[in-house]
Amino acid sequence: MTGLESLRSDDINHPEMGDGEKVVRAAIKGTFTAGLxxxxxxxxxxxxxxxxxxxxxxxxxxxxxxxxxxxxxxxxNEAGKRVGDSLNKYVVHPFVKWWNS
Structure with a gap:
């Protein structure tokens, strides 16, 4: 559910993001939340x-x-959300910016 919420939030709040980045962000956040x-x-x-x-x-x-x-x-649950958000902010987003440049 956390991954789906992340995907929906990115659709609304970040329309400039590509679908691939949104899916990766949702998968990372969902995986770490469920695992932790x-x-x-x-x-x-x-x-x-x-x-x-x-x-x-x-x-x-x-x-x-x-x-x-x-x-x-x-x-x-709370720790997983924070770890997922941090990974998305400090790893996924910079990588996507580098990849698209």
């Missing part, structure tokens, strides 16, 4: 589950697992 969301969410779920089990037994483990997963997923 999954990775950090998994780490958060594992850490939350361990803390929950140590504090509240099996029920605490389940609650910690869910809470940690949601928290980690949110953090990973």
């Amino acid at each position: 969301e999954l990775g950090v969410g998994s780490i958060g779920a594992s850490a939350g589950g361990l803390v929950g089990v140590s504090l509240g037994g099996p029920i605490g483990g389940v609650i910690g697992f869910v809470g940690g997963g949601l928290t980690g997923g949110f953090i990973g």
Whole structure:
């Protein structure tokens, strides 16, 4: 969804961009957002589950697992968007400018 949002945003806000650049920007942002969301969410779920089990037994483990997963997923989502935006700004856009010159 983040990649699609990026593509739509570029269509509206950057009509001067070529379709290729818009697609690459969307793919990079979507890939990093999904990857970091999954990775950090998994780490958060594992850490939350361990803390929950140590504090509240099996029920605490389940609650910690869910809470940690949601928290980690949110953090990973935001981090992925920022990494994707930075790559697009500092790598993709300068490369496209160089390529088209």
